[in-house]
Amino acid sequence: MASTIYDIAAKAGVSIATVSRVFNQSTSVSQKTRNKVLKVAESVGYHPQAYAQGLASKKLNTIMAVVPVMSNYFFMEILGGIQDKLTQLGYELSIFNVTGTGDSFFEQVEHVIRRRAAEGYLFISIHLNPDQWDKLQKYPVPITLVDEFYDGFDSVSVDNVQGAYTATKTLLDAGYKRVGMISALESSKPIKDRIKGYRLAFEESEIPLDSKLIVCGDTDYRDGFTERGGYTAMQQMIELHSEVDACFCSSDIQAVGALKAMEDLELSIPLIGYDDIEISEYIGLSTVRQPMRDMGSIATQTLLDRMKNEGKAISQIMYSPQLILRKSTNGILKISQK
Amino acid sequence: MASTIYDIAAKAGVSIATVSRVFNQSTSVSQKTRNKVLKVAESVGYHPQAYAQGLASKKLNTIMAVVPVMSNYFFMEILGGIQDKLTQLGYELSIFNVTGTGDSFFEQVEHVIRRRAAEGYLFISIHLNPDQWDKLQKYPVPITLVDEFYDGFDSVSVDNVQGAYTATKTLLDAGYKRVGMISALESSKPIKDRIKGYRLAFEESEIPLDSKLIVCGDTDYRDGFTERGGYTAMQQMIELHSEVDACFCSSDIQAVGALKAMEDLELSIPLIGYDDIEISEYIGLSTVRQPMRDMGSIATQTLLDRMKNEGKAISQIMYSPQLILRKSTNGILKISQK
DNA sequence: CTGAAAGCGCTTACAG
DNA sequence: CTGAAAGCGCTTACAG
Numbered sequence: 001m002a003s004t005i006y007d008i009a010a011k012a013g014v015s016i017a018t019v020s021r022v023f024n025q026s027t028s029v030s031q032k033t034r035n036k037v038l039k040v041a042e043s044v045g046y047h048p049q050a051y052a053q054g055l056a057s058k059k060l061n062t063i064m065a066v067v068p069v070m071s072n073y074f075f076m077e078i079l080g081g082i083q084d085k086l087t088q089l090g091y092e093l094s095i096f097n098v099t100g101t102g103d104s105f106f107e108q109v110e111h112v113i114r115r116r117a118a119e120g121y122l123f124i125s126i127h128l129n130p131d132q133w134d135k136l137q138k139y140p141v142p143i144t145l146v147d148e149f150y151d152g153f154d155s156v157s158v159d160n161v162q163g164a165y166t167a168t169k170t171l172l173d174a175g176y177k178r179v180g181m182i183s184a185l186e187s188s189k190p191i192k193d194r195i196k197g198y199r200l201a202f203e204e205s206e207i208p209l210d211s212k213l214i215v216c217g218d219t220d221y222r223d224g225f226t227e228r229g230g231y232t233a234m235q236q237m238i239e240l241h242s243e244v245d246a247c248f249c250s251s252d253i254q255a256v257g258a259l260k261a262m263e264d265l266e267l268s269i270p271l272i273g274y275d276d277i278e279i280s281e282y283i284g285l286s287t288v289r290q291p292m293r294d295m296g297s298i299a300t301q302t303l304l305d306r307m308k309n310e311g312k313a314i315s316q317i318m319y320s321p322q323l324i325l326r327k328s329t330n331g332i333l334k335i336s337q338k
Numbered sequence: 339m340a341s342t343i344y345d346i347a348a349k350a351g352v353s354i355a356t357v358s359r360v361f362n363q364s365t366s367v368s369q370k371t372r373n374k375v376l377k378v379a380e381s382v383g384y385h386p387q388a389y390a391q392g393l394a395s396k397k398l399n400t401i402m403a404v405v406p407v408m409s410n411y412f413f414m415e416i417l418g419g420i421q422d423k424l425t426q427l428g429y430e431l432s433i434f435n436v437t438g439t440g441d442s443f444f445e446q447v448e449h450v451i452r453r454r455a456a457e458g459y460l461f462i463s464i465h466l467n468p469d470q471w472d473k474l475q476k477y478p479v480p481i482t483l484v485d486e487f488y489d490g491f492d493s494v495s496v497d498n499v500q501g502a503y504t505a506t507k508t509l510l511d512a513g514y515k516r517v518g519m520i521s522a523l524e525s526s527k528p529i530k531d532r533i534k535g536y537r538l539a540f541e542e543s544e545i546p547l548d549s550k551l552i553v554c555g556d557t558d559y560r561d562g563f564t565e566r567g568g569y570t571a572m573q574q575m576i577e578l579h580s581e582v583d584a585c586f587c588s589s590d591i592q593a594v595g596a597l598k599a600m601e602d603l604e605l606s607i608p609l610i611g612y613d614d615i616e617i618s619e620y621i622g623l624s625t626v627r628q629p630m631r632d633m634g635s636i637a638t639q640t641l642l643d644r645m646k647n648e649g650k651a652i653s654q655i656m657y658s659p660q661l662i663l664r665k666s667t668n669g670i671l672k673i674s675q676k
Numbered sequence: 677c678t679g680a681a682a683g684c685g686c687t688t689a690c691a692g
Numbered sequence: 693c694t695g696a697a698a699g700c701g702c703t704t705a706c707a708g
Contacts, residue, residue: 002454002478004685015695020687028693045477047452051398052685054389055700076414087437092455094432099425114385116340117430139383140340227620253617260620279591279617282565282598342701353679358703366677390701393684397703 003044011040023048063303064094064118066109068125069222073253073277074292078124078146081296089304094118098126106132113139120303122146127189142310144303146295147190149316154306156299156317160190163288163321164197167248167272170323172205174332176246176270180213182233182258184224184250194250194274213241217254230254234261246270252277255285259328270329284327291319341382349378361386401641402432402456404447406463407560411591411615412630416462416484419634427642432456436464444470451477458641460484465527480648482641484633486527487654492644494637494655498528501626501659502535505586505610508661510543512670514584514608518551520571520596522562522588532588532612551579555592568592572599584608590615593623597666608667622665629657 009016014033021029022037029037041047054060065082067075079095086093094117100108106128113121113136120142128136133150136143149155164181171179181198184191195214202209215237217229230249234257237244246269249255255273262268273280276289302315325332347354352371359367360375367375379385392398403420405413417433424431432455438446444466451459451474458480466474471488474481487493502519509517519536522529533552540547553575555567568587572595575582584607587593593611600606611618614627640653663670 006685016686017688017695017697018693021694024687030693033693045448045452047449048687049393049685050453050455051389051392052700053687055387055393055702056685056687058687058700060389073414076411083435087435092432092434094430096430097421097425110383111385114383115388117388227616231620256617256620260622278565279594282569282594283621284598344701354702355679355681355704356677359678362703368677371677386703387701390684391703393686393700394702394704396684 003046005046005048007044008037008040008046011044012037020048060117060119061090062092062094062118063120063122063300064096064112065122065124066096066098066112066126068098068105072222072225074147074225074251074275074290075124077277077292078296078299081293081298082122082300083296084293085297085300091304110136113141113143116141120144120307122299122303123148125190142303142306144299144306146299149318152314154299154302154315156295156302156319158290158295158319158321160193160321161197161200163274163290163323164194164248165200166197166321166323167274167288168198168201169205170325170332171246171248171270171272171329172201172207174246174270177207178210178213178241178243178245180215180237180241180244180247182230182237182247182249182254183214183216184229184254185220186216188223191250198248210241213237213244215240217257225251225253227253227257227260230257231261232257234258235265238262238265238267244269247272249273251275252280252285252287255280255287255328256283259283259285270332272323272329276324281326286326286329286332287324289322289324295319341384343384343386345382346375346378346384349382350375358386398455398457399428400430400432400456401458401460401638402434402450403460403462404434404436404450404464406436406443410560410563412485412563412589412613412628413462415615415630416634416637419631419636420460420638421634422631423635423638429642448474451479451481454479458482458645460637460641461486463528480641480644482637482644484637487656490652492637492640492653494633494640494657496628496633496657496659498531498659499535499538501612501628501661502532502586503538504535504659504661505612505626506536506539507543508663508670509584509586509608509610509667510539510545512584512608515545516548516551516579516581516583518553518575518579518582518585520568520575520585520587520592521552521554522567522592523558524554526561529588536586548579551575551582553578555595563589563591565591565595565598568595569599570595572596573603576600576603576605582607585610587611589613590618590623590625593618593625593666594621597621597623608670610661610667614662618662619664624664624667624670625662627660627662633657 005016005019009019019037022034096112098108123145125147137152145153145155149157215233217224217233219229252273252275273285273287276287280287343354343357347357357375360372434450436446461483463485475490483491483493485495487495553571555562555571557567587596590611590613611623611625614625618625
């Protein structure tokens with residue numbers, strides 16, 4: 001059976017308070033006593049239990065990332081950034097995967113907050129409606145938003161409208177008129193914003209927009225942000241609108257599928273993705289870069305700052321995404337210079 | 339301030355035991371009382387605190403995944419499989435990222451086990467030496483190993499020797515004699531096994547092996563399992579050994595880099611990767627498939643079974659990896675049929 | 677169906 | 693520097 005602080009105290013001939021102090025780096029323990037305690041503790045493999053410590057001290061040293069889907073490159077990069085920061089600060093990471101849909105989605109989010117299994121929460125790509133955000137605001141719990149923003153919450157996000165605008169405008173400026181867009185689940189907020197940016201580019205260019213050129217794949221798995229989603233979307237776009245002459249794609253992962261579709265259908269048009277996941281550089285995909293790792297790490301820092309100082313001013317950081325041109329838009333520059 | 343079971347009990351005019359019962363789905367509470375309690379609880383946003391529940395009931399409903407590096411496609415897929423299974427069973431996932439090296443690596447692993455912040459542990463790609471495994475064995479804690487095995491532990495792994503053997507043998511059988519291997523951090527156990535399989539294929543084919551054809555990239559970041567690692571390895575291989583005529587690569591992610599290196603150096607030789615991550619199908623990469631999602635989900639099931647029944651027989655599952663031929667080895671079949 | 681009470685394994689003033 | 697004791701917020705026999 002696992003031993004407790006009482007066992008250690010008994011075997012070491014001290015009180016439990018002393019054992020506790022040894023493990024809390026409190027200095028007020030004589031070197032001799034400390035060694036004695038450490039020795040017994042080591043002999044039975046003792047270490048204070050996280051939950052009991054949490055209850056008694058109200059310090060958990062844990063922050064929780066709340067994500068809508070696991071196993072997605074975007075989250076993976078963000079989690080990497082979070083983890084880097086956390087490790088260096090001695091915190092632990094819990095991950096809660098919200099699986100519900102509709103009302104139950106919000107219920108799950110609310111539930112996880114209430115359970116208080118962490119001292120702070122990082123909401124990654126959690127998109128709620130205003131009522132729900134307001135409701136969440138009432139809980140006395142530090143939350144910082146990543147890939148989303150709402151008044152009253154600390155947040156770290158990227159300007160999706162601008163990112164999509166820049167990509168589309170670049171294509172338009174290069175002389176392409178029938179620029180398509182591969183979208184994903186349209187109820188997702190980033191997608192809404194990217195569509196907005198796409199439209200805006202047409203408006204500013206005074207080029208008529210054909211809404212039918214916005215297509216999305218045949219799958220809602222992972223909200224459509226999959227290779228398959230991009231493949232079927234591109235397939236559809238080419239088959240239905242053969243006049244499409246360039247394409248903006250909502251994510252790099254979909255772009256991987258779109259590239260394959262073009263290859264299979266023996267067609268090649270300039271393509272710009274979104275995210276700049278690591279492989280993009282290697283497959284020569286032009287894209288709109290989101291600084292995912294940085295976002296994770298900055299958000300974590302923001303959260304910890306908030307935890308330390310409840311009263312501090314709310315910080316809403318919004319990055320401007322950066323367009324990166326590679327092989328998949330070869331020739332673009334040439335044309336745009338004419 | 340957050341409210342506790344006492345506040346709810348007081349406001350609802352019942353005892354704390356009753357409040358507790360309401361939240362524990364215990365049936366022995368009258369519908370009327372239950373509603374009353376639920377109403378007050380809802381009005382103040384109350385929900386039992388995870389840590390206090392854990393302490394009192396000794397049930398945490400949490401399992402912890404212990405991983406050496408975050409943000410790696412292999413772990414991501416495995417975590418996805420774990421999450422699927424966990425969600426459907428109502429468990430929560432904690433992730434612990436071991437960052438130490440050498441002795442401190444083991445210390446961290448031991449430490450996390452002792453803290454007992456979870457009821458069961460999933461060790462993903464955690465490779466220790468026999469002494470360390472034996473030491474771990476003494477803790478009365480359910481652990482299941484993924485991508486590793488050791489007597490006395492439940493495990494789910496893939497036969498790396500066989501996978502590498504199959505890939506290499508296929509290349510050799512197709513008539514290639516100077517088959518290179520892109521390796522990664524050589525102290526990693528999967529890499530050792532893959533090198534073993536690679537060598538075995540040469541032996542069986544009675545073709546002399548030139549050890550210099552085993553190269554690894556110039557980076558140890560993520561143990562070398564990166565696009566960059568593959569890129570620099572391939573570059574090196576081509577520059578130093580221009581006679582290389584085919585290549586087995588330790589991971590798909592490195593293969594992405596290797597493919598790029600070939601393109602940049604204007605050379606093309608058959609290439610087989612390892613893992614079969616999702617993009618591989620779309621970029622036409624031949625590979626040795628590891629059923630990552632399944633591994634995660636089966637390991638989780640195994641762990642939960644063990645938690646329910648301490649005495650059950652140890653289960654060591656070892657998958658046989660499957661070779662999948664795609665565009666990156668075009669022509670192989672043709673040759674091998676001659 | 678409901679309550680009083682002990683206990684889970686710690687931490688932390690308060691004394692000394 | 694060290695100990696006795698209260699308390700953290702729950703659960704769970706045990707009674708009734």
